[in-house]
Amino acid sequence: MEFTTIKGFRDILPDETPYWQKVEQSAREVFKTFGFNEIRTPILEYTELFARTIGTDTDIVSKEMYTLTDSKGRGLTLRPEATASVARALIQNRLYQQGGVQKLFCIGPMFRHERPQKGRFRQFHQINAELFGDRGPKSDAEIIYLAVSLLDAFELRNLTLHLNSIGCPKCRPGFRQKLKEYLVDRSESLCADCKRRAETNPLRVFDCKVEGCKAIVQEAPVISEHLCEECRDHFSLLREYIQYIKMEVVLDPRLVRGLDYYTRTTFEIQTEQLGAQNAVVGGGRYDGLVEQIGGPDLPGIGFAIGMERVMALLMERQGRKAARPDLFVAALGSQAEKMSFTWAQELRKRGFWIEQEYAPKSLKAQMKRADRLGCKRALIVGEREIETGMAIIRDMETKEQKEVPLDNILEALVSKIMGENAYNAR
């Protein structure tokens, strides 16, 4: 094959697109009830925007970005996530001057140059929600309820909310230092990766799956016991707000997210059914982000839903009823083909789904096609019918055939289709 998709990129084929349409549609409905408005930002931004917000030490920025250089030598990058772009748009367009909180969502593709595997692609799609202008914790709870409501609208089940607070610039450095000392003291028992992490990014050791490291982490200092007073109050109030959530909630002190801009609340919604890539939603608070890229001191919180992961969960369930064409138009002979072609267009103007064969084929072949397409009924018209002035309409399930006069055939067909639909209540 000469041309294929790029590794980690894929075609979304017609057997899958109905799921995407359903998810996007119900997402828009839920967003409306929470007062979130859609924003669409470019997928290409100046590289510096992502470097400064996500953090130069993160995997995303250090090795996963699709970056190119423009004719003036400036670095451009395909967005690896949406929050930085939305924050940039908020500042550039002065949206915050409208007062109150800004609630925005966006849906679209993201790009990360990672090794693809189940549930992970180089081009993938996210549904993003961002709330700017409130320090919480009520807005934290609202954002989490929004995420839960979206997944509920998608009819996903068996999900678990994982929740943590990773502190703020006031209390995190102290905890980080304490953890680092603890880990370095025990570095003999850590795996090679974690020895390195203990120095560079000690919080990441919490994520390690090596047994020896897990044991050490069990006894390690926990962030929730080292939060400053403000962070502790924030977190406990949030937990009060979300106690009625209809989903298993796990307080997970090991939940450390990979983007530098997070403060206080972090959360993930996970499933057991997707293999290693178990996070369907990831999010958190980012109170310093807007200021960091030259905007006002505006707090924010948001999340991203991985659409491919949602689709994978939806497609595991089957039993979706395929839509069926209203009528197959079967014609025999050139005169009948031309006449019935026009009827097909007229019926479509009235909103009906009409199928027909394009090349001249035997009636048998046309009936077979009608059957394969799942058509509810077929119109049969040939030279014989043109002579007698009566066409045939056949019910494909009961095999019952009736004659319909050619002189007001459209009305006859419409009432036939409508009549049956009234009973079928499609």
Add this chain to the structure above:
RNA sequence: GUGGGUGUAGCUCAAUAGGUAGAGCACUGGGUUGUGGCCCCAGCGGUCGUGGGUUCAAAUCCCAUCACUCACCCCA
């Protein structure tokens, strides 16, 4: 970047100790000169991922390479 698995027809998969490929589904036509689903018959369809090597002979053995896939890492 690191490891494992898999590459044969449009799809799902066979092929015995090396002897130059087969089935089901799908598609086309016929049995039914103008009537679908079931059945029967026939047909269409493959540079056996690619390149090289061993051999009289390679889908099969060896080497390389590419692709897909799962996992590590990290994340949606």
